[in-house]
Amino acid sequence: MARIRQVVQIEVPLRALFEAPTISALAQYIGKLQQNTNCQPEELKPALRTIAHTGPMQLSFAQQRLWFAQVLAPESSSYNSPVFARMHGKLDRAILQRALDEIVRRHEVLRTIYREVDGQPIQLVMPAEPQALPYIDLRTFPQDQREQKALEFATQEGQHLFNLEQSPLIRTVLLQLEEDEYVLLTNVHHIAFDAWSAGIFLRELLTLYEAYSNEKPSPLAELPAQYADFALWQRSWLQGKEQERLVKYWQEQLRGAKALELVTDRPRPAIADFVGAAQPFAFPDELSQQLQALSQQEGVTLFMTLLAAFNILLYRMTNQEDIVLGTDIANRTLSETELMIGFFVNLLAMRTNLGGKPGFQEVLKRVRQMVLDAYAHQDLPFEKLVDALHLERNQNYTPLIRGLFVMQNIPLVYDQATGITLSPFQGNLVTAKFDFVIFLFETEQGLQGSVNYSTALFNPETITNLMQRFEVLLHSIVANPQAQIEALEYQTEQEKASKLNQKQSQNKSLRSKLKIARREEISVPTN
Structure with missing residues (x-):
């Protein structure tokens, strides 16, 4: 959508791809927007401009939230982002x-480093220097x-505490297992x-390894802007x-919305320890294909279908008709940010109403409708949303959102x-910032994913049962x-058998009592 915006110079909402799914229909849709400016859903975003990075600069809103969180919990490694490759x-x-x-x-x-000045964080870009690459x-x-x-x-590397x-704020360690087998541990x-x-x-x-191996210079073009430019643009x-x-x-x-009570x-501890675990899962390829076909038939994305289904599961398990889950969105709505490393992802609150005994469709x-509206308003940082709703801030838990449902379509x-x-x-993932986070991604073998969960709240078998029910x-x-x-239906065969045995046992007990x-x-004796 960012590239379409660059060409046509107007904001084109994501819903346009659903309402005008062909190239000709999309062209007509954009033409109507260009002819009638009153129909345009929002103003065109200003261009991202570069500045000199020689002194203190402001953080982005997301960075500022993370900085405060890390200051409040300096011994926590829950904000590490490891990338491991064999x-x-x-x-x-x-x-x-x-x-x-x-x-x-x-x-x-x-x-870049982050320091506090008059109670507020600022960022300073440091000179480029050779990086340490420990070898084990x-x-x-x-x-x-x-x-x-x-x-x-x-x-151990994933739990490293950054200052x-x-x-x-990047560390790399190279492990050698065999003559021709290594593991590169990167942590940011x-x-x-x-x-x-x-x-x-x-x-x-x-790309760089390929070029340097063949004694060629870097083929990568210089970036049009840096993350600090985005932070200034956003503010x-x-x-x-x-x-x-x-x-x-x-x-x-989100007026009147309440957190999920799974x-x-x-019991939920007053002070979160952020200790977690991860449990992988995989759905059969046939089921994955059926879900994809159903999504196309209903004119929705696979994410929408899966989110609707998971909301129904939570409703059936909790009897809550009003459910709020979070999801991550890339939030790279400017074309300059597509090739830029940085913290852009935003947390969106996805509220679903299941009242009125509706059908699945x-x-x-x-x-x-809810997802498209949320995407159209994705630019408001979650920390700004917390302020706007006057939600209580707690260093132990994220306001309003207890669980995340994330479709990872960035391979x-x-x-x-x-x-x-x-x-x-x-x-091994050993931290957890939420009660649970369900990550899903498409593979050639079907839908796969993992559940990151708080071990203070859940046992492994509870998470296994949750995904089996799903x-x-x-x-x-x-x-x-x-x-x-x-x-x-959402109960597993094992649960059905257990309920049947329990019912049979109760009936047997009742017959014995009647006898x-x-x-x-x-x-x-009668008188």
């Missing part, structure tokens, strides 16, 4: 080092222990990084009428360059999308 082939460590140095030079945010040879361990040792180092006043503080950034990092790493744009427009929408959308295995319509580029091939390396519900939906949500009562009645 490398196969004849790796040249000197070339890898050079590629990493170039990435840090290109992206100023990776060598795991071949000193027996072969059957090396993978476990790599996991231990990954977990926001010291550069750089979230104040400078997000999921989209991880994709940029891996793509540039491979200058999000004020006055634009901020009023966004605040008004979210105030109306039954937990243990009606819920899907409600979710579609990490695990590819190959001269002599090496990259593939994922899954470390899968059962999805099967029920694709089998009968016209069904009322109360009629959709005893009859005997006693017969044995009572």
Whole structure:
């Protein structure tokens, strides 16, 4: 949408892609907007301009929220953003080092520090310097222990505590497991990084390694702007009428909303420890294809279908008709930000009303409308939303939002360059900022994902059961999308069998009691 905006010089809402799904229809849609300025949903965003980065600069709104959170919890590693990759082939460590140095030079945010001045944070860009790349040879361990040792180092690295006043806010460690097998552990503080950034990092790493391996200069063009430019742009744009427009929408959308009350295995502690775990899951390929087909049939995205289904599951489990979940949105609405490493992601509150005993298709319509409206108003930072709604701030928990539902459609580029091939390396996630976060992504084998959850609240088997119920519900939906949500099945076969056994046991007990009562009645003498 950012590139369309650049060409036509008007704001084109995301809903245009749903209302005008073909190129010709979209052209007509844009033509009407150009002819009638009163129909345009919002003013054209101003251009992003660059400034000299020689002195103190303001943070973006998201960075400022994260800075305060980290100051309040300096011993927490929950705001780390690790990216781990396995490398196969004849790796040249000197070339890898050079590629990493170039990435840090290109992206100023990776060598920016944050200091407090008069109670407020400011950012300072530091000069580019060679980055440390510690090397650990795991071949000193027996072969059957090396993978476990790599996991231990990954977990340890993921828990590293960054000092926001010291550069750089990126760390890399290289592990060697075999002659031609390595693991690169990269860890960046979230104040400078997000999921989209991880994709940029891996793509540039491979591109630079390829060029340097062949004794060529970097083929990457210089960035048109840096993250500090975006921070200034955001603060200058999000004020006055634009901020009023966004605040008004979210105030109306979330008026009276309450946090989700999902039954937990243990009471919610007054002070969160942010300790978590992750549990992977995968849905069958056939089910994934059926969900995709249903989404196309109903004119919605796969995310909308899955979100509607998960809201129904929560409703059936909690009896809450009004459900608020969070989701991450890339928030890169300017074309200059598409290739920029930085903390752009915004947290959106997705409120779904399941009242009135609707059918699934009606819920899907409600979710579609709600999601499109939320996307159209995504530019208001969550911290501004908290202020506008006068929500109580708590350093232990995020206001209003207890759980997240995230569809990750930004694939990490695990590819190959001269002599090496990259593939994922899954470390152990041991932190949790929310009660639960469900991550989903599409693969060639079907929908897969993981659940990051607070171990202070949930047992592993509870999370397993939650996702098993979700899968059962999805099967029920694709089998009968016209069904009322109360009629959709979500209990697992094991739960059904357990309930049946319990009912049979209760009936048996009742029959025994009736027999005893009859005997006693017969044995009572009559006068």
